Amino acid sequence: MNDISHSPSAAKATATKAPPEVPQESAAVPKMRAEKVSVHYADKQALFDVDLDVPENQVISLIGPSGCGKSTFLRCLNRMNDTIDIARVSGHITLDGENIYDKALDVVELRARVGMVFQKPNPFPKSIFENVAYGPRIHGLASAKRDLEEIVATSLQRAGLFNEVKDRLDEPGTGLSGGQQQRLCIARAIAVNPEVILMDEPCSALDPIATAKVEELIDELRENYTIVIVTHSMQQAARVSQRTAMFHLGYLVEEGPTDMMFTNPTDKRTQDYITGRFG
Amino acid sequence: MSATDTASASAPVDNQLGAVRAGLKRRHAQERRFQMIGLAAVFAALAMVAVLFGSVLFKGMPAFWQSTLHLQISLNADVIDVGPPPVQKAGQNPAEFEAELTDWRRALARVSWNKILEKAVRGVLPADLADAKTRDIVGIVASGERYALRDMVLEDPSLIGQTIDVDLLADANVDNWLKGNIDRSLGQSRQQLSPGEQEIADALAEKGVITQSFNTGIFFNVDSRSSPASAGLAGAFMGSLYMMLVVIMLAVPIGVASAIYLEEFAPTNRFTDFIEVNINNLAAVPSIVFGLLGASIFINWMHLPLSAPLVGGLVLTLMTLPTIIIATRGTLRAIPPSIREAALGLGASRTQMVFHHVLPLAIPGILTATIIGVAQALGETAPLLLIGMNAFVASVPSSPMDQATALPVQIYLWQGNENFNFFEARTNAAIIVLLGLMISLNAIAILLRQRIERRW
Ligand SMILES: Nc1ncnc2c1ncn2[C@@H]1O[C@H](COP(=O)(O)OP(=O)(O)OP(=O)(O)O)[C@@H](O)[C@H]1O
Ligand SMILES: [Mg+2]
Numbered sequence: 001m002n003d004i005s006h007s008p009s010a011a012k013a014t015a016t017k018a019p020p021e022v023p024q025e026s027a028a029v030p031k032m033r034a035e036k037v038s039v040h041y042a043d044k045q046a047l048f049d050v051d052l053d054v055p056e057n058q059v060i061s062l063i064g065p066s067g068c069g070k071s072t073f074l075r076c077l078n079r080m081n082d083t084i085d086i087a088r089v090s091g092h093i094t095l096d097g098e099n100i101y102d103k104a105l106d107v108v109e110l111r112a113r114v115g116m117v118f119q120k121p122n123p124f125p126k127s128i129f130e131n132v133a134y135g136p137r138i139h140g141l142a143s144a145k146r147d148l149e150e151i152v153a154t155s156l157q158r159a160g161l162f163n164e165v166k167d168r169l170d171e172p173g174t175g176l177s178g179g180q181q182q183r184l185c186i187a188r189a190i191a192v193n194p195e196v197i198l199m200d201e202p203c204s205a206l207d208p209i210a211t212a213k214v215e216e217l218i219d220e221l222r223e224n225y226t227i228v229i230v231t232h233s234m235q236q237a238a239r240v241s242q243r244t245a246m247f248h249l250g251y252l253v254e255e256g257p258t259d260m261m262f263t264n265p266t267d268k269r270t271q272d273y274i275t276g277r278f279g
Numbered sequence: 280m281s282a283t284d285t286a287s288a289s290a291p292v293d294n295q296l297g298a299v300r301a302g303l304k305r306r307h308a309q310e311r312r313f314q315m316i317g318l319a320a321v322f323a324a325l326a327m328v329a330v331l332f333g334s335v336l337f338k339g340m341p342a343f344w345q346s347t348l349h350l351q352i353s354l355n356a357d358v359i360d361v362g363p364p365p366v367q368k369a370g371q372n373p374a375e376f377e378a379e380l381t382d383w384r385r386a387l388a389r390v391s392w393n394k395i396l397e398k399a400v401r402g403v404l405p406a407d408l409a410d411a412k413t414r415d416i417v418g419i420v421a422s423g424e425r426y427a428l429r430d431m432v433l434e435d436p437s438l439i440g441q442t443i444d445v446d447l448l449a450d451a452n453v454d455n456w457l458k459g460n461i462d463r464s465l466g467q468s469r470q471q472l473s474p475g476e477q478e479i480a481d482a483l484a485e486k487g488v489i490t491q492s493f494n495t496g497i498f499f500n501v502d503s504r505s506s507p508a509s510a511g512l513a514g515a516f517m518g519s520l521y522m523m524l525v526v527i528m529l530a531v532p533i534g535v536a537s538a539i540y541l542e543e544f545a546p547t548n549r550f551t552d553f554i555e556v557n558i559n560n561l562a563a564v565p566s567i568v569f570g571l572l573g574a575s576i577f578i579n580w581m582h583l584p585l586s587a588p589l590v591g592g593l594v595l596t597l598m599t600l601p602t603i604i605i606a607t608r609g610t611l612r613a614i615p616p617s618i619r620e621a622a623l624g625l626g627a628s629r630t631q632m633v634f635h636h637v638l639p640l641a642i643p644g645i646l647t648a649t650i651i652g653v654a655q656a657l658g659e660t661a662p663l664l665l666i667g668m669n670a671f672v673a674s675v676p677s678s679p680m681d682q683a684t685a686l687p688v689q690i691y692l693w694q695g696n697e698n699f700n701f702f703e704a705r706t707n708a709a710i711i712v713l714l715g716l717m718i719s720l721n722a723i724a725i726l727l728r729q730r731i732e733r734r735w
Contacts, residue, residue: 083623085547112626122617124636134635135625192625263338 022137029097031196031226032077032114037091039072039081044177046072049091052245054196059218059227061237064105064247065273070120070230074198075246077113079107079229095196112139115194119230120203121181123173123188128165131173131184132156135192151191159187159218164171179210186217190225197221199229203236215240234274238262246270300414335714339707345494345508346449347455348420348483353442354400354432359395361386364436387433390427393417396447400479403488408479414476419483421448423506448496449489450580451507451701453480457489460700471698501673502689507698510705512712514675518668518683519657519716525592526599526656531649533596534603541604542611543633551676561603569598570662576664585667589679593657594666602652610644611637643728650724654717660687686713 005250030053039047047069054077062070072081079100081087093100100110112135119195123131132152135141142148152169156162159265161183164174173184181201189197203211218227218240231237236243238258245255254267265271365379393413401409401414412507424447431445432438452471455461457480466476500511545551546722573594577583583590614637663669669688677685684692690709696702 006624078624080620080624083620108626109630110626111624115626116620116624118617118620119623122615122621124618124621125640134622134627138625138631138635188625189620195414 015274020231021228030054031096032228033094034076035071035073035092037073037089037093039069039076041084042086046251047076048250050247052252052255053183054139054228055227056226057080057222057224058243059222059229059241060243060245061229061241062230062245062247063232063234063237063273066232068247069250073202073229074200074228076118077196077198078111078200079109082107091150100204109237112148112192113194114198115192115250116188117182117185117189117197117199119204121178121185121205122178125172125174127170128173128176129169129186131139132187132191135188138267139192155187156184158190158217159183160217161187177210179206179213182206182210182214183217186214190221194225196226196228199227201230201232207232211236234262246273248273299546320726324644332714335707335710337456337706339711340456340704342497342704342708343494344545345496346454346484346489347492347494348400348447348449348489349649350399350403350488351442351444351445352395352428354395356440358398359387359390359392359432359439361439363439369502382657384433388429390429396420396425398481403483404479404508405486406484408463410481412475412478415473418473418476419449419453419479421450421506423500423509424448424505425717427509431579432484441681443464444581446492448494450476451487451698452476455700456480457484458491460703470533497705500673500682500714502671502692503673504671507696507701510690510693512686512709514672515684515686515709516712516716517590517675517690518672519686521588521597521676521683522685523657524651525589526595526653527591527649528596529532530596530599530603530652530656534600534648534652535607535645537600538604538607539633540710542608543637544629558601558604562605562629565657565661566598567665569594570665572597577730584680584682584685586670586672586681586682588668588676588683588685591663591668591683591685592679594662595659598659598662599652599656602655603648606648606651607641610641610648613644614640623727637733642731646724646728650721654720657717657720658687658713660685660691663688664691675710686710686716 030074032054033051034052034054037047037050037052038045047117048131050069052071052073057068059234062073064070072087076093077100079089081089086087089101094170095110095113097103100114124134127133132155133142133148136148136151153162153166155184158166163178163183164180165171173181176184182205186197186199186202203214206214215236221227229237229241241258243256244261246253246261246269248269253269254261256266260275261270265274271277361383364383365376367373367376374429397416400419402413404411404416427447428445452461453476456463456472456477463472468475472480480489493556496509497511498516499513500509501514502512503510541551541554573590577590577593579584583593618636618640619632622636623629627635638700663685668684669692670684671692672681672682672684674681686709690706690713691707693702693706
């Protein structure tokens with residue numbers, strides 16, 4: 001986990017203490033960038049002026065105590081907050097430099113580019129095949145049936161599920177075990193070939209073995225995708241992510257390379273959180 | 280942990296266990312009590328349904344078996360002196376032929392069918408009744424049956440000159456008399472059947488000329504005032520069917536579409552709150568108000584015909600819409616939001632989300648909602664009275680624009696008939712038919728639902 005690249009925000013978030021390594025790619029444009037993002041649920045503010053960069057082909061984990069706004073922030077990145085009537089998002093979020101809250105940008109296109117895996121596995125009550133095929137089908141990614149089958153097979157393979165389900169693709173996805181369901185949801189998300197995958201506590205319902213499989217998968221996916229993952233497990237953050245962002249009460253406390261965050265956090269609150277003094 | 284610690288810690292635990300145990304008894308008793316109340320309520324409801332169905336069946340079944348005369352009628356050419364029906368001669372003007380045919384029909388209608396009937400009945404009367412009065416003999420047969428006889432000959436002129444076996448309904452009062460619906464000990468001044476008719480009826484019943492036979496007329500005849508014995512439900516049934524068609528074709532699509540829009544697309548703001556409140560209000564409006572509304576809008580303003588199933592269907596649609604909307608919204612709301620998030624998160628548009636994922640899951644519930652609404656509409660009477668559907672209609676409507684009545688209105692009309700002794704059974708028979716229709720509607724919905732659920 002030493003292949004850490006530094007984005008400008010790393011320097012900003014750790015301003016009180018100079019980063020030990022000189023940023024090598026400070027000019028690189030991050031895959032996604034959030035600037036002064038605030039979210040209100042009705043009158044209640046849940047996020048306060050969050051600035052965060054999501055570097056390309058890396059895994060960034062969002063940590064912090066329950067209710068601090070991790071999911072809220074994650075859902076800003078593919079505008080899932082639009083579906084909540086009372087949610088109001090302000091600030092600026094870009095994907096490859098484009099403002100995703102721009103009127104001209106189609107939210108359907110955005111979500112095809114920024115996929116999402118939810119905390120609770122939520123397969124469609126349709127067959128395993130249909131679950132994975134649905135995304136490619138609505139986006140017109142496969143013209144022939146053979147192409148679609150190909151996409152489904154490779155997606156399931158990459159999610160590490162293919163061998164377990166290859167003989168029963170026409171059985172309902174809801175009939176799988178919790179861990180299999182979550183991997184099915186991951187397969188479903190990567191079947192549309194997004195650029196960014198958002199994962200909200202993808203392992204919270206899984207046993208250690210299934211968790212290990214998903215973590216392995218995340219590590220592999222990093223080669224082709226940019227991944228933002230919310231997790232409550234410090235170990236998981238340490239294992240899978242290159243960068244970590246710590247949230248507290250709606251504020252981004254600090255953000256930096258994962259190993260630094262865990263060995264040498266700058267903020268007292270981060271220190272307390274990762275050592276388990278509150279949470 | 281020291282020994283004293285353990286001791287002091289175990290004391291409250293003991294107490295706690297004791298407290299739990301002491302409470303357990305009470306809790307179980309409470310649970311049993313509640314279960315008993317629930318069970319009692321279920322049985323009370325079942326018993327009431329059983330009493331209701333039982334009494335309806337008990338009272339209604341006799342109407343399906345009605346006093347019928349089995350007669351041999353000779354259609355002698357000397358009585359029916361109308362000759363054979365005209366045939367179109369070569370080169371004859373069609374209008375001329377038409378006129379001849381009409382003349383022939385008129386002549387047939389003028390034939391004294393009463394005389395033919397009288398002769399047939401006299402033929403089977405026992406000798407001691409040989410001097411029975413003509414009026415009494417003719418009065419035995421339901422008055423509508425002579426037209427049925429005429430229509431038979433109209434349809435098949437070759438019957439003229441033959442002797443045919445026919446089953447003719449007896450008069451309603453004969454039916455009452457023979458079934459014992461009338462107290463025979465009442466004074467003659469209070470009997471609807473004249474003494475002569477009473478004797479004839481009893482004699483014929485004894486000889487087996489009059490028996491209780493299954494009466495198909497109740498299904499295939501229209502309502503009748505002059506001949507209550509032949510009154511049937513065909514007109515009301517078709518009227519109800521047309522109205523149901525209108526309701527299903529209008530209320531279901533409109534209701535489901537509005538529910539989907541309100542639940543899945545509409546933003547929550549003052550305006551949609553206002554709509555929501557008003558839909559709920561509308562569901563609570565007494566149905567007769569919808570009848571008033573229908574009368575003023577569809578009849579007075581749009582000049583649609585009175586007593587038409589179309590108007591009835593429109594009124595019932597208005598009445599059913601809130602039910603369908605509210606029930607459908609409930610179904611949609613019960614579908615887990617995670618399914619919606621999954622679809623949206625994959626980049627499905629809202630419409631795709633609704634039609635690919637939400638609706639398929641909601642269809643069983645929507646079907647139930649539809650059935651509740653349609654069944655409610657099927658049994659509705661009050662609003663129909665205000666748009667003229669309680670008019671006496673003696674024909675089967677051939678389109679939703681024709682005059683018609685409806686099953687529940689027919690029940691209401693029959694219940695109010697002055698010959699209550701006869702119509703009480705008829706009324707209950709109509710209720711049986713209405714209930715049968717509802718049960719089959721429900722059965723269809725359940726079948727559909729099972730099929731759809733299995734497929735997902
Ligand atoms: N739909 C909503 N309506 C109103 N308030 C909300 C909604 N979703 C979240 N909130 C509020 O916003 C704040 C942040 O919630 P969020 O779900 O982002 O927390 P979180 O960091 O993901 O917590 P957890 O780790 O428990 O999932 C909380 O105070 C929560 O009560
Ligand atoms: Mg969360």
